[in-house]
Amino acid sequence: MRVIIKDNLEDCSVWTASYIAYRIKQAKPTAKNPFVLGLPTGSTPLGVYKELIYMCKNKKVSFEHVVTFNMDEYVGIEPNNPQSYHYFMYHNFFNHIDINQKNIHILNGMTKDYAKECENYEQSILTYGGIDLFLGGVGSDGHIAFNEPFSSLSSRTRIKTLAPSTIKDNSRFFNNDIKNVPTQALTVGVGTIMDAKEVIIMASGNNKADAIYQAVEGSINQKWTITAMQNHPHGIIVCDKSAASKLSSEAIEYFNSIENPK
Numbered sequence: 001m002r003v004i005i006k007d008n009l010e011d012c013s014v015w016t017a018s019y020i021a022y023r024i025k026q027a028k029p030t031a032k033n034p035f036v037l038g039l040p041t042g043s044t045p046l047g048v049y050k051e052l053i054y055m056c057k058n059k060k061v062s063f064e065h066v067v068t069f070n071m072d073e074y075v076g077i078e079p080n081n082p083q084s085y086h087y088f089m090y091h092n093f094f095n096h097i098d099i100n101q102k103n104i105h106i107l108n109g110m111t112k113d114y115a116k117e118c119e120n121y122e123q124s125i126l127t128y129g130g131i132d133l134f135l136g137g138v139g140s141d142g143h144i145a146f147n148e149p150f151s152s153l154s155s156r157t158r159i160k161t162l163a164p165s166t167i168k169d170n171s172r173f174f175n176n177d178i179k180n181v182p183t184q185a186l187t188v189g190v191g192t193i194m195d196a197k198e199v200i201i202m203a204s205g206n207n208k209a210d211a212i213y214q215a216v217e218g219s220i221n222q223k224w225t226i227t228a229m230q231n232h233p234h235g236i237i238v239c240d241k242s243a244a245s246k247l248s249s250e251a252i253e254y255f256n257s258i259e260n261p262k
């Protein structure tokens with residue numbers, strides 16, 4: 001695992017966007033052999049999307065041959081509802097880059113057949129040969145995508161009931177009223193994310209400090225699903241100093257020495 005600790009979220013965003021652009025360019029993707037990118041929603045990745053849009057407009061990176069799979073979507077929210085993750089992705093990213101519409105994949109939370117929708121999603125990822133790079137955020141309780149505490153670490157794409165902590169955290173997007181927050185979502189599994197060739201998880205702020213501590217220094221367990229990162233051969237955590245504030249001095253010294261060798 002690499003742990004990149006930056007002063008603030010803006011620096012985390014610049015680092016992550018540059019890394020994603022570098023990986024896309026390095027892969028030299030084509031229509032036949034596209035780069036497959038897993039993407040999150042949430043407030044944390046907004047700066048990455050802004051930076052990638054800027055790079056795309058300045059011809060520093062192209063998404064023409066990039067295929068995307070989003071992590072999750074609320075159940076029962078129409079795609080044109082501003083609270084849906086469909087709306088979030090088009091509004092904050094897809095509408096501003098040169099991506100081909102047919103290359104965008106987001107789970108359909110309005111489907112009548114959740115099991116089929118989730119199975120098809122997994123199949124679709126496989127037809128592209130798997131995900132090259134999965135970008136994610138993390139909840140304050142350590143969840144990745146909507147893999148809530150006590151989700152199986154080998155879970156696949158499925159319907160999930162949201163934990164009270166997530167409903168409380170996400171109520172800020174629903175007029176601060178927990179009654180407005182959907183209680184279920186479709187989400188890729190921990191296993192789906194961990195199958196990606198590379199995984200980057202971003203975290204910012206003091207409320208993510210416990211999750212980052214567990215991810216780096218806790219034992220692997222299904223209460224903090226982010227701890228599955230410890231088993232990934234190419235996992236990167238990019239966090240600001242506040243999110244890293246509960247890491248031990250040994251951990252900080254070790255990871256900083258790897259990123260800034262003498």
Ligand code: GLP
Nearest residue numbers: 040042043044137138139145146
């Ligand atoms: C939701 C999403 C997660 C995201 C989390 C944190 O629960 N399903 O993918 O990581 O929110 O969001 P934020 O970045 O706004 O803290």
